[in-house]
Amino acid sequence: MTIKLDEAVDRLLTRAKSLGAQEADAACVERQSLSVSVRMGKLESVAREESSSVGLRVLIGKKQAGASTSDFSLAALDALASRVVAMAKAAAEDPWCGLPEPEALAKDCIDLAMWDDTPPSIEDLESRALISEAAALAEKGVTNSAGSGAEWGASQVVYGASNGFLGSYRGTSWGLGLSAIAERDDQKERDWYSDSSRFLNELRDATFIGQRAGARAVLRLGATKLESCTAPVIFENRVAPRLIGFFLGAISGASIARGVSFLREKMGTQVFAKGIQITDNPHLVGGWSSHPFDGEGCQVAPRDLICEGVLQTWLLNSASARQLGLRSTGHAALNPGGAPGISTSNVKLMPGEHDLVGLQREAGKGLLVIETMSPSFNANTGDYSVGVSGLWFEQGQIVRPVHEITVAGNLLDMYAVLIPGNDYEGRSSIECPSILIPSMTIAGA
Template sequence: MDENLLQDLVSAALKAGADAAEAVGAERQSLSISVRMGKLEEVEREEARDLGLRVFIGKRQASVSGSDLSAAARARLVERAVAMARLAPEEPYAGLAPSEILSRGPWPELDLFDPTEPTAAELEDQALAAESTALATPGVTNSEGGSAGWSSSAWRLVTSNGFSGPHAASGFSISASVVAGDENGMERGGEGRSQRWQADLPTPEAIGAEAGKRAVSRLGARKIASTTAPVIFENRLAMSLIGPMLGAIAGPAIARGASFLKDRLGEQIFPAGFVVAEDPHRRRGLGSSPFDDEGVANHARNLIDDGVLTTWLLNCSSAKQLGLTTTGHASRGLAGSPGVSTTNLTVRPGTLDQAGLMRDAGEGLLVTSMFGPSLNPHTGDWSVGVSGFWFEKGEMAYPVTEITVAGNLVDIYQRLVAGSDLEIRGASNSPSLLVDALAIAGR
């Protein structure tokens, strides 16, 4: 996005009566291909250029966005934003990030942009290869489809107090989902991967083979009786167990008092040795960024260090409300006030692989799929529908389905054991996680 255009937009807002302003520009291109049963099913192409403007008049603020970049449309955008701000209620904690904490660069080279632009035919070949490999798996009887995609995005933030910073990234993805069947029924399984650079993706054949394997492994899934037993959350989804913690330490939730961890800063909430690390500057990371969405410097830190909760996730407004300083976790779209989010999260691995965790636990449940989570944000009471595998004497016994596991996250977090099977698959990654006992609702 042209920096001069954004600077002009901010200047126009100040001339129209705003005390402060920030403009965001975003450009995106994407191409995705879907196939099913060896035939092309869908082609989607997107090209977009958008503007966002947020203005402040005293403690009043308003934001607007649009996709028309013409001079006349920009003038209307400014006029509308300033008029809305004059009528808005006062927000005592609203405002731009103070200039003294803005990230001025030079910013780290994060290697997030791969200039490769695959053709539709190349993406179709990848989708077909993933699907055909999955379909070739003995026991697979049908396909839900294969897909491949590419995207390229560029984003820039300009503020009236002197910040101007760009951020560009690319994305490549391949996935496949198939159905396995026998005389007892059907089960689905899938696999998908996304990377910043095309060369970092697994081959389509590897993705298809894993999709087929996962579908077939589910055949013969049965219900089990309700019980209490050890539960292991597979590394592919184990961060879903940590996710509620992130909401509970978000500054806006803490400021509202709507958090089951609101009084736990600086306390031991996980076992000794447990670490949840964040690194916004990981090279080629799916969650990487050189600065946060208010232009504030971000940096690596341990959110959980030796089991202790070390920080809230703060943007400028929630930090002001709590009498603290922003932690560089602001996140925003084109319009609206910033929220908060994390970047690249990693649960540090332990010493036992998944098989070792099962041997230690003896008998219990290995969760490989989760759906329909429910959380009471004030108490931490949590439940989720799951499927996976029952294990006995430390060995896989049979697949299971139609199960719910439940507990209180404050209690669960204190008893987590991290495995050693960490695999970097996305922006948030964890090894398998063992809880020594959870309530399991079955038939």
């Protein structure tokens, strides 16, 4: 006999308490997906996946342990509870573990409009993939395709704990993307374009996606090396979110508690240029990473991470908050069968005055980074370097494609002078426009 997700959570909590658990939490995650891929006008694959998993964490004193299973039978759930309780009794002590206090818990699980009732269709997904590939191949200079794919996904989360919390939310996703190959004089270049959305009717037009992928590949033809220099660098909106990702990792409570963050002494100080604002909004309707509660059932709310360039908060779950003598900020990441991690929701670097062309004009002469590879980053100092490909511009205009380049700097220095554009691209958990850094070291030929 198998049972529903919320019933599985209740069964595990009840069984764990009966076996000696002082506290416990459990989470179920159910996922479905359908994907179609094509290449050169022919169907290559159709894949459908369905999975369900349930995890239990047990706390006895200052000891904790967890495990998960994909078997929802009553016997398997009872066996999981018995195994995890035994593991917790034998575990080493963790002075910071424990569930949140009841007053920290979310009171209402609001509907964040993340679910699309449109049923997925193999025929529709295949059609979109074929249309986008055909549009790419129609671009002058594009000679081949590395494949085009369309997909649909749906997920549901149920989380409950012995402190009385029980909540759930669900969401859907749609995606379309392809990689195009351009060729000239025996030189080949590849680039891609994609889009994703919670709702099918918000997905970008398939022809547009194909045309963009093809045009980007053609633009990279004839790439040469660049002389080493110091110059302005613009990180295009497709790669710029990674710079903000380093910032988010640096303000994680776990990093601060371990003392392994280049921002560990920067709370309340000017980190970014004056006027820069970075927000985190878990309640964004239809947001890519929206959720009505965090991975421990705590209340979540929109908040500023950076305001006027000044660092406002760490990202804290209950454990890191206890370690730092603070309160959880509602940034616990769900980890079924394990201790919660730390994560953000819908992060946004607020826009500046210029689009990408405007940033190029502002910089005058420099490098537009369109692809990054294998970054090197020192979490303690903020030193950063990365291999890139891009486009060299002069007087604000693209002059030629370049490759085999490394750009380097220190993130503290880069953040202090960062200039955001207003050209947002796609939908993701980090919404970020192109970013201009007025001066960076560029290592080339």
